[in-house]
Structure formats: structure tokens, C-alpha cells
Amino acid sequence: MDEFDIDRLSTPDLDDPVLIEGLPGVGHVGKLAAEHLLEEFDAELVRRIHSEHFPPQVTVEEGRTQLASAEMYAIRDAERDLLVLTGDHQAGDGPGHYRLTETILDVAASFDVAQVYALGGIPTGELVDEPAVVGAATADEEIESLETFGVEFRENEPAGGIVGVSGLLLGLGERRGFEAACLMGETSGYLVDPKSARVVLETLEAAVPFEVGYDTLSERAEEMEAVIKRIRQMEQGTTPSEEDLRYIG
Amino acid sequence: MDEFDIDRLSTPDLDDPVLIEGLPGVGHVGKLAAEHLLEEFDAELVRRIHSEHFPPQVTVEEGRTQLASAEMYAIRDAERDLLVLTGDHQAGDGPGHYRLTETILDVAASFDVAQVYALGGIPTGELVDEPAVVGAATADEEIESLETFGVEFRENEPAGGIVGVSGLLLGLGERRGFEAACLMGETSGYLVDPKSARVVLETLEAAVPFEVGYDTLSERAEEMEAVIKRIRQMEQGTTPSEEDLRYIG
Amino acid sequence: MDEFDIDRLSTPDLDDPVLIEGLPGVGHVGKLAAEHLLEEFDAELVRRIHSEHFPPQVTVEEGRTQLASAEMYAIRDAERDLLVLTGDHQAGDGPGHYRLTETILDVAASFDVAQVYALGGIPTGELVDEPAVVGAATADEEIESLETFGVEFRENEPAGGIVGVSGLLLGLGERRGFEAACLMGETSGYLVDPKSARVVLETLEAAVPFEVGYDTLSERAEEMEAVIKRIRQMEQGTTPSEEDLRYIG
Amino acid sequence: MDEFDIDRLSTPDLDDPVLIEGLPGVGHVGKLAAEHLLEEFDAELVRRIHSEHFPPQVTVEEGRTQLASAEMYAIRDAERDLLVLTGDHQAGDGPGHYRLTETILDVAASFDVAQVYALGGIPTGELVDEPAVVGAATADEEIESLETFGVEFRENEPAGGIVGVSGLLLGLGERRGFEAACLMGETSGYLVDPKSARVVLETLEAAVPFEVGYDTLSERAEEMEAVIKRIRQMEQGTTPSEEDLRYIG
Numbered sequence: 001m002d003e004f005d006i007d008r009l010s011t012p013d014l015d016d017p018v019l020i021e022g023l024p025g026v027g028h029v030g031k032l033a034a035e036h037l038l039e040e041f042d043a044e045l046v047r048r049i050h051s052e053h054f055p056p057q058v059t060v061e062e063g064r065t066q067l068a069s070a071e072m073y074a075i076r077d078a079e080r081d082l083l084v085l086t087g088d089h090q091a092g093d094g095p096g097h098y099r100l101t102e103t104i105l106d107v108a109a110s111f112d113v114a115q116v117y118a119l120g121g122i123p124t125g126e127l128v129d130e131p132a133v134v135g136a137a138t139a140d141e142e143i144e145s146l147e148t149f150g151v152e153f154r155e156n157e158p159a160g161g162i163v164g165v166s167g168l169l170l171g172l173g174e175r176r177g178f179e180a181a182c183l184m185g186e187t188s189g190y191l192v193d194p195k196s197a198r199v200v201l202e203t204l205e206a207a208v209p210f211e212v213g214y215d216t217l218s219e220r221a222e223e224m225e226a227v228i229k230r231i232r233q234m235e236q237g238t239t240p241s242e243e244d245l246r247y248i249g
Numbered sequence: 250m251d252e253f254d255i256d257r258l259s260t261p262d263l264d265d266p267v268l269i270e271g272l273p274g275v276g277h278v279g280k281l282a283a284e285h286l287l288e289e290f291d292a293e294l295v296r297r298i299h300s301e302h303f304p305p306q307v308t309v310e311e312g313r314t315q316l317a318s319a320e321m322y323a324i325r326d327a328e329r330d331l332l333v334l335t336g337d338h339q340a341g342d343g344p345g346h347y348r349l350t351e352t353i354l355d356v357a358a359s360f361d362v363a364q365v366y367a368l369g370g371i372p373t374g375e376l377v378d379e380p381a382v383v384g385a386a387t388a389d390e391e392i393e394s395l396e397t398f399g400v401e402f403r404e405n406e407p408a409g410g411i412v413g414v415s416g417l418l419l420g421l422g423e424r425r426g427f428e429a430a431c432l433m434g435e436t437s438g439y440l441v442d443p444k445s446a447r448v449v450l451e452t453l454e455a456a457v458p459f460e461v462g463y464d465t466l467s468e469r470a471e472e473m474e475a476v477i478k479r480i481r482q483m484e485q486g487t488t489p490s491e492e493d494l495r496y497i498g
Numbered sequence: 499m500d501e502f503d504i505d506r507l508s509t510p511d512l513d514d515p516v517l518i519e520g521l522p523g524v525g526h527v528g529k530l531a532a533e534h535l536l537e538e539f540d541a542e543l544v545r546r547i548h549s550e551h552f553p554p555q556v557t558v559e560e561g562r563t564q565l566a567s568a569e570m571y572a573i574r575d576a577e578r579d580l581l582v583l584t585g586d587h588q589a590g591d592g593p594g595h596y597r598l599t600e601t602i603l604d605v606a607a608s609f610d611v612a613q614v615y616a617l618g619g620i621p622t623g624e625l626v627d628e629p630a631v632v633g634a635a636t637a638d639e640e641i642e643s644l645e646t647f648g649v650e651f652r653e654n655e656p657a658g659g660i661v662g663v664s665g666l667l668l669g670l671g672e673r674r675g676f677e678a679a680c681l682m683g684e685t686s687g688y689l690v691d692p693k694s695a696r697v698v699l700e701t702l703e704a705a706v707p708f709e710v711g712y713d714t715l716s717e718r719a720e721e722m723e724a725v726i727k728r729i730r731q732m733e734q735g736t737t738p739s740e741e742d743l744r745y746i747g
Numbered sequence: 748m749d750e751f752d753i754d755r756l757s758t759p760d761l762d763d764p765v766l767i768e769g770l771p772g773v774g775h776v777g778k779l780a781a782e783h784l785l786e787e788f789d790a791e792l793v794r795r796i797h798s799e800h801f802p803p804q805v806t807v808e809e810g811r812t813q814l815a816s817a818e819m820y821a822i823r824d825a826e827r828d829l830l831v832l833t834g835d836h837q838a839g840d841g842p843g844h845y846r847l848t849e850t851i852l853d854v855a856a857s858f859d860v861a862q863v864y865a866l867g868g869i870p871t872g873e874l875v876d877e878p879a880v881v882g883a884a885t886a887d888e889e890i891e892s893l894e895t896f897g898v899e900f901r902e903n904e905p906a907g908g909i910v911g912v913s914g915l916l917l918g919l920g921e922r923r924g925f926e927a928a929c930l931m932g933e934t935s936g937y938l939v940d941p942k943s944a945r946v947v948l949e950t951l952e953a954a955v956p957f958e959v960g961y962d963t964l965s966e967r968a969e970e971m972e973a974v975i976k977r978i979r980q981m982e983q984g985t986t987p988s989e990e991d992l993r994y995i996g
Contacts, residue, residue: 001347001351001421001424005424050424052343052344052347052348053343053344054343055343055412056340056343056346056347056350056412056413056414056416056417057409057410057411057412057413057416057417057420058385058410058411058416058417058419058420059410060385060406060407060410060411061404061405062402062403062404063384063385063386063392063402063403064385064386064387064388064389064392065385065386065387065411065416065419065420065423065431066420067417067419067420067421067423067424068410068420091554092343093343093344094550094551094552094553094554094590094591094594095501095550095551095591096343097554098499098550098554099550101554102499135561136556136558136561136562136563137561137562137563138562138563139562140562143561143562153560153561154560154561155559155560156559157558158558160555161555161556161557161558161563161566162555162556162558162563163553163554163555164554164555165554167554167555167556167563168554168555168556168565170556170563170565171555171556171563171564171565171566172499172565174563174565175499175503175548175565182563250845250849250919250922254922299922301841301842301844301845301846302841302842303841304841304910305838305841305844305845305848305910305911305912305914305915306907306908306909306910306911306914306915306918307883307908307909307914307915307917307918308908309883309904309905309908309909310902310903311900311901311902312882312883312884312890312900312901313883313884313885313886313887313890314883314884314885314909314914314917314918314921314929315918316915316917316918316919316921316922317908317918341841342841342842345841589803592799592800592801592802592803592839592840592843593799593800593840595799595803596748596799596803597799599803600748633810634805634807634810634811634812635810635811635812636811636812637811638811641810641811651809651810652809652810653808653809654808655807656807658804659804659805659806659807659812659815660804660805660807660812661802661803661804662803662804663803665803665804665805665812666803666804666805666814668805668812668814669804669805669812669813669814669815670748670814672812672814673748673752673797673814680812
């Protein structure tokens, strides 16, 4: 295997597609949002990226193994063509993050992507009832435009910057001429957070724009609400069942 | 030394050999199983693989040092020719794991191996009286075939995927056209587990197939049973001798 | 992106410029000192250095992202031309530190720099009322010269040597024929320390020489004094406001 | 700087020299032993090895900085010519250890070294009154020969093998045709141990052979005895002075 090994599974013609990234991160907000798009639309796997910079492992689903990878899907039945990047892993080393992001941008460029949205969570340290969407972008026009959709741009947030592929899609993307923005849903940082994923998606939906239903994400959010309720009970002395706990990410 | 340095000690003609991997891991199940094959059959060391991706160390046995390596042995007195990979180390870094596995597959290909079995343990967190063998494979046919030998393929196990050379032999092996499967014996995760190694070997024996005795492995399993018994006594206040404790891996 | 990617924003003619480095470190002394020079003089950004050896992240300021980088500024309105290096990051891996420092020295050489000052803090473990400036240098003449400005050269300090870009600017700089010295202000090691930055700058001011005002640094030092006072009160049971705590680095 | 940068300070003709390695490690036994040779004999610095695999730092002695390095000294006034390797650092990464050791062996080969002794400590976990010297070697003849000098070769010691440059000098040295042995003095593992360094040196002295005085090492051993005595008093409630504690490594 080379440093990066890309399976080219399909190369559909896309019309001015938007790259949407949702890899694992805080509260799995980005990944939940990206996966929701894959469920709601008719998504076609177009690229699978393998790399020695991913952790040395396979995932296993019902016995079938899958080498660590990031996947890119094309969605053509939304109001605007989308290229959705998701997967189970970030890179395992610093230079690997840079090189993986460049590889992703290479693929994006090959599909004539001009605009990039990185999705993620921003940790608040406590449970949030009505999560805001905090933004970051490579250009002032992008900031002004996203403010009209309710995105908040705050003086010193996120305090530690944006780390990993999400951050580098903006940092390296800007250098290559992409318009790039990051949408981060407020989330506690302790739990998988479908509610935060929903507000991020609603913002993205308005910005791109496209239209999508939220039934399955709402169900997952309600499940999490139930879990949180039981955790609070647990803190007060009641023991939850194992079933309740398997949603805790 | 180059990144990989392979001592080619012998290159016997093998007839459709199966690669069997047993490197250190959970409960030392894979390594115990592989070493049992080397003891029971007439094994010939054919390759010794050195690499700067192994930990920077030598092992010492009765004063003689041996540079960190992985070893491949040919077994030709079993019902089917076997190529057994074992050693004391996994790679020390992520890309090293990928490259080491590719190197192993290169050697396997040079012996015309088509089928690969990675052996290991799957941690249960508690002592297991009758360990099951959990499987993973690169193809549905392989899964169906192994199910007939009692291998269990579970929905979300192993939860964290398969890490290290075992996992990559499947992940990278599949990309190169090998049929590959992983057999994992249930084991507590806290102790060296010859009993789990035995059930893994029994499954492998049926699948490959070949026939092997289990006397020495049974002895080691009985020794471990005695150790476990004493640990339980220890938990109840009795102190075991140092001799008892040296089997704890 | 290559291993290092340098934006050449401007290449003014400098007359025998001195390289002054102030990257993040103990008490942020070096960074505070370097930033003070950029505020007090008319500084022109001449180079921005990006590298896959920096952490994989962007910083965010009021929503605008900036890819991890080190910056070099030219100052031509001081008594002597200065080239000031600052930024938010050190390299993320050992070889990266060496290569980043070589890259910085390449840029310095391209501006005909002959003399290098690395600025930083030396931790004392306790609050220091009148911080001394401890020095290190590549040549005995440099040591003698700096002693005339009150710099202390101590037998075994800093005990662990000088780590990171500051240390390597001396170590690698010496090999390339630069005169290089490190000025380290005593600081507790627990707090951002503008007072220590000031004494370092005052020493540098005498050594280079140049003249600079200290009003803004004095204000920040006074703010920190107030914070320290409140911390001491806090230790005695009084709770400070959140506002007081945001200066703690 | 290249990956390795070697300063060739002198290249004296040596007659069948023995390479003796004493880098930092358990109880600083190897380093103390190597430094004792440099003090007792007329040692000439012949090579200084720099590398980006060393930690990114300079050491500072009375203000003068020295880039991280390993040093090789030639000793020609002993009964047999010696090439002594010492320094303040091991490599900072796994492959770096392999490459550093190859570089050292390259230098050794250029001086026609055929025999290598790596010196170090073997931790016992408790204070040892009469430390034994435990050995490891690349060949049975070497083991037999060293046994005549009282070196002990034990079944499973050192249990974790020999890590770092010492181990690789044997592992890689053997592959390149060097005769190599490691002499490890028993030591608690908690303290700098000149007594253990002395017994290692006495063994080496008999094996090479050469003759050396031990006055300075005996003094340091006595100082340590005093420290240990005070630590024991401290455990019984008496507080030692700071002076007493500065020998604790």
C-alpha cells in the first residue's frame, strides 16, 4: 500500500458540489450530521481513502472486516449536489493529518468543489438545552453570510482553535482557494449528541441550501434525552440498565 | 539496516500453504496457539524479519541476545502445509504496522499462500470457563464456512475492531486478494490463557484442516487453572508463592 | 503542502539585522517580549512559515481562521534593524523541531542576519518579585559581553538545558556560524509573566541596542499583579471573579 | 543539518580498539563507568554525533550551550586502545535508535573495532550491597569467556530484554560481524549508582584487559552511601539537607 490508497468506486458528474465533512470528534456531532445526510438522501460511495496514517486496524460489522478508511459519498437528489466525507478515524499523527487533508482536498478538487463545510461540536462542559451553532471561516464574506443564518462568531471561541481534519480543511483549503467554513454545535463534550447534530444540520440546510427531514435524528435525540434523564437519576442513587448506557459515546 | 531486513534462511517448496499468524496480544492467545504448532510439528525457520519499526531492543535468553524480529516457520508434516508467523513484538508505530504487514504478505505471496488465518484473543473482562471462538473475515463465504466449525460472528464484536498485525492481515490481505479470517478466543484479558489458545487451535484444526495433539497446551492450561485458584485464594487472604505468580502475563 | 511552506510577503532590505525569537514557552515570557516589540515598533510581516510539523490545527479569532504558522516581522524604525520571530506553536515532533529551526535560520540567513537572540523564561517554582535574567550563549565573548548588561550565567542552569526552537537556534545556529544567545527571565512557571518579559526586553534593549517604551507591558504587569493578589486572597478563602482568572496562562 | 551530522575532530590510528558504550540508563551505571574511563585515562574527543533523532535541545554548562550529541573518545594510554562512547541522550524515537546505533557502528568500523562492550545497570528494585554483574552476549564463546570473570548469565534476565543503544549495539552489531557483549551491574533503579558502575568497570577491566584506578569512583560511591543513609534516616523522620539530595538522579 502507498501512503494513501484511494479506491475510485464511481465518478459521477456533479454540478458545483459542496464538500461536507463529518469525521469523529466532540460529541460525534459532525459524524452524526454527515451520516444523517447519507440516510436521508440517495448517497453513492464514490471514493474510499486508505492510509498508513490511519490507525492500524479493521472495523468489524457482523463478522465482515473493513480496513480503516475515510469515505466520500455523492448526493445528487438534494437541491444542490453534495460530496459528503465521513469515516471512523482521524489520522494518527500530526503530519498524517496534513497529508490526509490534502488528499481529501485533491479529491474535492477533482469533483470541482469550490465550497467546503466542516461540521463538528464545541464543548461547553455542561448539558445544553438549546445548543447554538458557533462558526469559523476563511473569509469575512463567509462570516457575514453565515451570520444571517444565526451562526455565532465569538471573540475567542473555540479557545484552542479547531484541531484535526476539520481545522485543516479550512487552513489548507484557504491556501488552495476553497471557500471554507466550520459549523460547530454546542455540546457537553461527554455524550453523543444528536440534538446538537440537528441544529448544525439545520444551519447547513439553510446555508447550502437543501431540504432534509429530521425524523431519525429526532428519535436518536429523544433516546439520548432518556439516557440523560437516567444518568441524572443514577446520580441520585438509581441504577440504570446496561441498555440505557450503550448510547454513551 | 534497511527499513526491513529479511533473513532468508530456507525456501522450501510448499503446497498451497496456509499462513497462520500468532503475535503477542490479548491473553497471548494467538502467540500460544502459534507456538504450540511449532512444538507439535516439525517446524523449519524460513524467514526472520527485522525492522526499525520493531521496538529498539534485543531479547535475552540464557545470556544470548536476539535482535527484535518476527519469524516465519514452514511446517510440512501436517495434513496441509503451514506457514506460521510468530515473534515477540508488534510494530512500534502506526505506519510501521502497515508496512510490517505488507512485508509479511510479500513473504506469504512468495510462498504462494492464498489463505490467511490471524489468531488472537477477545477480552471479556472476566474469567471464562468455556471460551467461544469469535470470528471475523474478509468475505461472506469465509464467514459461512467458519460458522460450520462453530465460529461465532457477532453483531458488534470486537467492539473496537481488530488492531495491529492481525487486523491488517485481513484489511491489507483482502486488498491483495488473500482470503483472510481472524479467529479470536474469548479470554479474560488479564491472564495468559492456554485454554483459550486450545479452542482457537481446535477450530483452526477443523478449518484448515490438520490434526494436532494438545498435551502440552493442556498441561499449561492446568497450570493456569492452579494459578487462578490461588489468585482466588489470595483474594480471600491467602498469599501465593512467587512460583505461582510467574505465569501471569 | 510541502514539509515547509513559506509565504514570502515582503523582502525589505535590512541593515545587519538581529533575529529575535519569542515563541510560546515558560510563562510566555519570550512571546510577550516579542509581541511587545511588534506593538511598539512599526513591524512588517515578511514571512509566514507553515509546516506539517506544526500541530494540525487552525487558530480562530473572531471567526477568522489562521493555519498554524510561525511569523517573521521586520522592524526598521528601531536603532538597529530587527527580524522578530513569533507564533502560537512549537513543532509537534523531535525531528520537526530541528527542521523548523533550520528553516528559520535559512530565512534569517537570507536577510543577512549574523546575530540571534532567543527569548524565554526560566522557571523558579515560586513567585519572583525582582526577576533576574539568566543567559546562555554559543561563545565565551558573547557571555562576557552579556554579563556587562547584568545577565547571569549560572553553573547548572537551566538544569534541563534549553528545549525547543530557542535551544536549537543556539545549537544549530552555532554550527552555521551565527552568534547566538538566549535570555531567560526568571518566572514562577505558573502564570503568564509580563514583568519577566520586561526585564528580558530591557536586557535585550541594552545588548542590541535599541530603545523602546514599556507602557503597555507595565499595564499588563500591573494587571497580573492584581490577579496574583486575588489568587493569594483566594487561597485565604475569598473567591475571585471569572474576569480575574482569564490572565492565567 | 542532515539526519546525522558527525564532527570528525580527530582520527588517530588505533590498534585493535574496543568500543565501550556508556549512555544514560538505569542508575546511570553505564554513563558513570564510561565517564570514569575518560577521567582516568588521557581521552581524546574524536567524533561528535548530532542527529535530529536526539531530543531538540542544548545542554548548558556555565552559560555555554552544546547541541545534543553523543561523543566518542579515543584512549591510547591504556593496555589496550579504547573507543569510548558517551553522551547525555538516547534517541527520541524507535527508528532513530536503530539509525543512531548503525551510525555508531559505522564510526566503530572506521576505527577497525571488532569488539563491543555495552555497559549499563539492571534494576533489582531494592538497594544492593554487593552488586553482581549480569551479562548478555551475541555468541556462546563470549559468554563462556565472560563467565571466567564472574559475569552471571541468568535464564530470564533482564526480563524485558535490553532496550536502547546498548541492546541494539548487540543486535545490530551481531548482524555486522562485531563480537558484542553487555555488562549490567545490579542496581536499585532509584539512585545514581557509582558502586554498581565500579563492579561493571572491574569486570570490563579484567575482560579487555586494562588497568585503572578507582579513587574518584570510590569517593562518589561513599557520597552515595551517605545519601542513602540519610534517606533511611528521612524515612524514620529526620529531614536531610538539600545538599544531601542533589545526588539523587
